[in-house]
Amino acid sequence: MVYTTEYLSPLGTITLACDEEAIIGLWFNGQKHFGSILPRQTERQERPLFQDARRWLDVYFSGRAPDHLPPLRYDSNPFRRQVCEIMLTIPYGSTMTYGQIAARVPTGNSVTIMIPGQDWCKVTWNGYTGYMLTYFLQQ
Numbered sequence: 001m002v003y004t005t006e007y008l009s010p011l012g013t014i015t016l017a018c019d020e021e022a023i024i025g026l027w028f029n030g031q032k033h034f035g036s037i038l039p040r041q042t043e044r045q046e047r048p049l050f051q052d053a054r055r056w057l058d059v060y061f062s063g064r065a066p067d068h069l070p071p072l073r074y075d076s077n078p079f080r081r082q083v084c085e086i087m088l089t090i091p092y093g094s095t096m097t098y099g100q101i102a103a104r105v106p107t108g109n110s111v112t113i114m115i116p117g118q119d120w121c122k123v124t125w126n127g128y129t130g131y132m133l134t135y136f137l138q139q
Contacts, residue, residue: 002042005050010061017042018049022073026053037075065092082106 002024007014017025017038027034052070059066074084086104090096 002039003045003047003050004038004042005044005046007054007057009057014057016050016053018047018053019073022071023049023053024073024075060092079105 002017002019004015004017006029007016011028013029015025015027015029015035016023017035025035025037049070052068056066056068056070069088074081082105083101086101087096
């Protein structure tokens with residue numbers, strides 16, 4: 001069973017989701033991919049994992065470095081799991097660019113760039129496709 005609850009953050013309402021073992025999702029209400037991994041049936045119920053996540057969020061939004069991390073699980077493809085693992089290494093108060101994260105993804109990932117026009121290009125990385133302005137490739 002997947003459980004949900006809400007957290008009122010300074011940036012807006014956040015919906016949290018968990019199963020019996022870990023936090024499995026967190027979304028700002030109304031965001032584009034809100035609840036995209038949730039099954040059709042969830043139960044709105046307070047769970048101990050939510051208390052742990054709320055404590056973490058309270059500390060984070062107070063401007064202090066959280067001293068713990070609730071159990072997390074990101075059921076996804078191997079590439080996304082690698083990116084999540086890298087993001088967990090970013091120290092509190094620090095940032096990392098997409099390029100820095102990409103540089104830390106283990107080799108073996110292929111990048112293919114197809115340029116159909118002069119303004120936009122199609123970028124495929126490990127089977128995932130996106131589009132970007134060619135301006136960024138020239139930088």
